[in-house]
Amino acid sequence: MKEISKHYNPQETEKKWLAFWEKEGVFKYNPKNKNKIYSIDTPPPTVSGKMHIGHAYSYTHEDFIARYRRMKGENIFFPFGTDDNGLPTERLVEKLKKVRANKMKRQDFINLCNKTLKEITPDFIADWKKIGMSCDFSKIYSTIDDNCRRISQKLFIDLYKKEKVFRQEAPVVWCPHCQTAIAQAEMEDEEVETFFNDIVFKLKDGKKLIISTTRPELLSSCVAIFVHPKDKRYKNLVGKKAQVPIFGNWVQVLADNDIDMKKGTGAVMCCTFGDKADVEWFRKYKLPLVMSLDRAGIMTKKAKKYAGLSASVARAKIIEDLKKKKLIVNQKKISHTLNIHERCKTEVEILNSEQWYIKILDQKKELIELGEEIKWHPQFMRIRLENWIKGLSWDWCISRQRFFGVPFPIWYCRKCGEVKLADEKDLPVDPMSDKPKGKCNMCKSSKFTPEKDVMDTWATSSLTPQLALQLFYSEKEAQKLIPMTLRPQAHDIISTWLFYTVVRSQYHFEKIPWSEVMISGHVLDAQGRKMSKSLGNVVEPQEIFEKYGADALRFWAAGRSLGQNINFSEEEIQAGKKFLTKLWNVTRFVMMNLSLTTLEKMSKSYFSQSGKKKSTKDDISSKVVRDEADKWILAELQKLIETATKSFEKYDYSGAKLAIEKFFWIKLADNYIEIVKNRLYDESRKNKKSRESAKFTLYSVLFTLLRLLAPFIPFATEEIYQTFFRTKKCAKSIHLCGWPSVDEKLYDKEKIKTGKILLEIVVAMRKYKAERGLSMKAEIKKIEISCDAKTKKAIREIIDDLKAVGNIKNVKLKKSNKLTIKIF
RNA sequence: GGGCGCGUAGCUCAGUUGGUUAGAGCAUUUGUCUUACAAACAAAGGGUCAGAGGUUCGAGUCCUCUCGCGCCCACCA
Numbered sequence: 067m068k069e070i071s072k073h074y075n076p077q078e079t080e081k082k083w084l085a086f087w088e089k090e091g092v093f094k095y096n097p098k099n100k101n102k103i104y105s106i107d108t109p110p111p112t113v114s115g116k117m118h119i120g121h122a123y124s125y126t127h128e129d130f131i132a133r134y135r136r137m138k139g140e141n142i143f144f145p146f147g148t149d150d151n152g153l154p155t156e157r158l159v160e161k162l163k164k165v166r167a168n169k170m171k172r173q174d175f176i177n178l179c180n181k182t183l184k185e186i187t188p189d190f191i192a193d194w195k196k197i198g199m200s201c202d203f204s205k206i207y208s209t210i211d212d213n214c215r216r217i218s219q220k221l222f223i224d225l226y227k228k229e230k231v232f233r234q235e236a237p238v239v240w241c242p243h244c245q246t247a248i249a250q251a252e253m254e255d256e257e258v259e260t261f262f263n264d265i266v267f268k269l270k271d272g273k274k275l276i277i278s279t280t281r282p283e284l285l286s287s288c289v290a291i292f293v294h295p296k297d298k299r300y301k302n303l304v305g306k307k308a309q310v311p312i313f314g315n316w317v318q319v320l321a322d323n324d325i326d327m328k329k330g331t332g333a334v335m336c337c338t339f340g341d342k343a344d345v346e347w348f349r350k351y352k353l354p355l356v357m358s359l360d361r362a363g364i365m366t367k368k369a370k371k372y373a374g375l376s377a378s379v380a381r382a383k384i385i386e387d388l389k390k391k392k393l394i395v396n397q398k399k400i401s402h403t404l405n406i407h408e409r410c411k412t413e414v415e416i417l418n419s420e421q422w423y424i425k426i427l428d429q430k431k432e433l434i435e436l437g438e439e440i441k442w443h444p445q446f447m448r449i450r451l452e453n454w455i456k457g458l459s460w461d462w463c464i465s466r467q468r469f470f471g472v473p474f475p476i477w478y479c480r481k482c483g484e485v486k487l488a489d490e491k492d493l494p495v496d497p498m499s500d501k502p503k504g505k506c507n508m509c510k511s512s513k514f515t516p517e518k519d520v521m522d523t524w525a526t527s528s529l530t531p532q533l534a535l536q537l538f539y540s541e542k543e544a545q546k547l548i549p550m551t552l553r554p555q556a557h558d559i560i561s562t563w564l565f566y567t568v569v570r571s572q573y574h575f576e577k578i579p580w581s582e583v584m585i586s587g588h589v590l591d592a593q594g595r596k597m598s599k600s601l602g603n604v605v606e607p608q609e610i611f612e613k614y615g616a617d618a619l620r621f622w623a624a625g626r627s628l629g630q631n632i633n634f635s636e637e638e639i640q641a642g643k644k645f646l647t648k649l650w651n652v653t654r655f656v657m658m659n660l661s662l663t664t665l666e667k668m669s670k671s672y673f674s675q676s677g678k679k680k681s682t683k684d685d686i687s688s689k690v691v692r693d694e695a696d697k698w699i700l701a702e703l704q705k706l707i708e709t710a711t712k713s714f715e716k717y718d719y720s721g722a723k724l725a726i727e728k729f730f731w732i733k734l735a736d737n738y739i740e741i742v743k744n745r746l747y748d749e750s751r752k753n754k755k756s757r758e759s760a761k762f763t764l765y766s767v768l769f770t771l772l773r774l775l776a777p778f779i780p781f782a783t784e785e786i787y788q789t790f791f792r793t794k795k796c797a798k799s800i801h802l803c804g805w806p807s808v809d810e811k812l813y814d815k816e817k818i819k820t821g822k823i824l825l826e827i828v829v830a831m832r833k834y835k836a837e838r839g840l841s842m843k844a845e846i847k848k849i850e851i852s853c854d855a856k857t858k859k860a861i862r863e864i865i866d867d868l869k870a871v872g873n874i875k876n877v878k879l880k881k882s883n884k885l886t887i888k889i890f
Numbered sequence: 891g892g893g894c895g896c897g898u899a900g901c902u903c904a905g906u907u908g909g910u911u912a913g914a915g916c917a918u919u920u921g922u923c924u925u926a927c928a929a930a931c932a933a934a935g936g937g938u939c940a941g942a943g944g945u946u947c948g949a950g951u952c953c954u955c956u957c958g959c960g961c962c963c964a965c966c967a
Contacts, residue, residue, distance in 0.1 A: 280966075341966055404966055453893055453962070454963075456893095590960090629895085638915080647929075648927070652926065652927085658925095721906085728914070736931085837933075841921095
């Protein structure tokens with residue numbers, strides 16, 4: 067018997083195997099391996115200082131799949147990277163270093179970002195290792211590193227040459243706080259209370275026209291008034307001019323079908339720009355452009371006496387002035403939803419400015435079809451992409467008036483304005499410090515202005531298949547590996563990362579980026595609410611590691627089906643820990659009963675180097691296994707392998723976990739071990755063959771079970787494998803052992819039926835004893851079982867185990883059509 | 891307003907293509923030192939499967955409607 071400690075210590079064990087995996091390069095990717103490649107487009111987490119529980123939840127999901135596929139023998143390409151450029155990183159650095167990018171020299175800020183990333187990234191990544199991600203961490207990309215900048219710029223040039231990207235001056239969604247353009251996907255909703263003001267405009271004939279607005283501060287931007295063409299109240303006013311109060315200019319009254327007659331007074335002012343409708347009218351009726359707000363959200367000169375005020379101050383002031391002049395006739399308190407910037411929660415504005423866009427609006431249909439080409443897990447998530455694409459109303463704005471991002475590889479000719487692209491050989495470039503080669507292609511001038519803007523972070527992270535593949539492959543080879551096998555991610559970024567990656571893959575390679583996607587849900591608190599600092603309900607995975615270990619956390623994460631949100635529950639994590647303890651105890655039991663020589667004999671004869679079962683010729687199961695209970699548990703085990711494998715193939719890891727858990731606890735621990743105990747303890751000679759049968763069964767059931775569990779609890783299973791199962795000839799890690807396959811010879815469905823009867827009798831006996839307050843060891847004098855002939859035969863075959871487990875003196879079998887059990 | 895998901899035991903969730911008596915964990919109650927495990931084990935109680943209607947020999951499962959919860963999108967004048 068091997069020495070084995072009484073308690074399982076997850077923290078120590080996990081640390082040990084983490085170091086072992088790294089040292090031995092267990093998860094290192096080998097591009098030369100000839101096996102089928104299973105490639106995963108791992109989400110590069112946005113560097114934020116710390117892994118959160120939602121990360122832990124969804125990343126373990128993809129790791130379950132990766133580990134399963136690896137054991138199946140596929141060549142797993144499971145890279146790792148971090149997304150660390152753009153606004154999220156800028157905001158993190160501003161917070162950590164207590165600076166404001168706007169108030170620093172551009173280059174100083176960029177240097178500070180790079181320096182900060184160097185400081186925090188290793189600790190950040192450590193959590194992904196701790197959770198047991200089986201990625202190849204030996205080569206990691208960062209979306210701001212030289213290679214990623216090069217790829218990103220190169221592919222930008224590709225888009226430019228394919229005319230999929232364009233620059234235009236147009237109204238764009240703008241964040242006044244971050245002072246940059248943003249994309250449609252970066253907006254969130256927020257419900258706010260405000261006043262709906264009825265404001266008096268005067269007509270030439272002195273009559274009044276009352277409009278309703280929530281944004282009176284934009285009066286100075288008013289360029290028209292709209293009414294519905296069928297609105298009788300205003301029908302005779304259409305085509306006439308009205309005077310803007312306070313500012314005195316005259317604007318036309320126009321009719322448009324989009325007007326809601328029931329809303330407010332049914333008359334609305336159009337400002338360039340108050341909202342998206344204004345943009346549409348601006349375009350449709352070719353209205354003049356009057357910008358009353360600047361890039362920082364401050365009123366411009368156009369706002370005359372209100373210039374220099376912030377929008378909200380100006381609003382209060384203008385309402386006051388209008389009231390004094392009795393030009394506000396009604397104020398109604400309303401609550402409405404407006405868009406805020408997801409990064410800083412500032413109310414967004416629409417501003418006219420020059421930006422770079424990737425064309426998407428003209429490709430909606432094609433993009434929806436591409437979504438259909440991908441296999442979705444779960445399927446319903448595809449609809450979310452489709453809905454998003456259908457609802458798109460802006461092309462994808464990728465330029466940001468920021469600092470820490472991938473620069474555009476372009477300059478503009480000072481003379482004719484023509485774009486000058488960087489030479490692909492020179493990438494990555496920073497046009498702010500690098501000079502373009504040659505002269506302007508149009509006018510042959512040699513004076514250029516650099517593009518100051520940087521690309522949005524999604525413009526680079528939408529290229530993760532390339533960023534990851536080019537860690538190991540040349541550009542040409544990498545393209546051959548598109549589509550990758552799997553994109554795993556959570557549902558919140560379907561409209562960004564998933565969508566953008568599809569767009570880029572199509573434009574560059576005319577291919578979908580991956581054949582399959584798996585979408586995880588979110589972690590909510592115990593009450594099902596979002597976790598947030600303000601609610602104080604945030605659970606940190608680091609605390610869970612400390613208290614219960616990563617395996618317990620992973621076990622919990624496998625508890626709900628893919629795509630579903632999960633409520634955090636400490637009890638569930640405790641249940642995971644309990645499972646580990648139980649597994650440990652079962653292992654102790656098995657190992658206490660197997661001698662070292664038996665172990666070696668078994669591993670030699672039964673398992674080949676890879677841990678895969680040997681060919682049938684070497685199969686000793688048919689020679690050794692003789693008792694019915696053993697055949698029963700082995701048959702159940704085959705059924706389990708079948709279920710677990712089928713589930714994993716469907717990305718239904720939770721189904722696999724559930725089946726394994728039930729088998730382990732109910733079939734194996736509660737019943738089989740109880741039944742077989744007595745046979746193991748009886749060391750008499752005549753029992754030798756039965757004892758051997760039990761030993762072999764326990765050995766192979768446990769080893770199979772360990773392999774089935776390895777994707778979920780990689781640390782505990784590794785510990786047990788290394789301590790008890792691994793011999794010189796075996797694979798160096800359980801994660802390199804084969805995935806168990808069903809042994810048809812052992813998959814005897816009749817034996818499963820026999821087992822069912824056996825359990826029924828055992829349960830009846832236990833109930834009998836429990837009801838009388840007896841010990842489970844108490845003797846039963848006589849048990850009478852009435853059953854049909856077939857069952858009778860089956861019971862005869864398991865009668866020794868049955869008598870032993872219940873401590874029964876006499877078993878009497880009677881013939882009957884119905885199974886009844888009487889105990890005396 | 892549109893789309894998607896969810897509603898099953900006190901709580902958290904399973905429930906395969908419709909098929910015997912709807913399952914598990916936690917919680918509750920009772921019992922048991924049983925040579926793996928008392929942080930364990932055994933047993934028990936607990937359900938109009940949100941509601942209504944329909945299809946079917948048969949519905950937790952399929953269809954229609956209603957109600958409740960969550961998420962995404964739209965509405966923003």
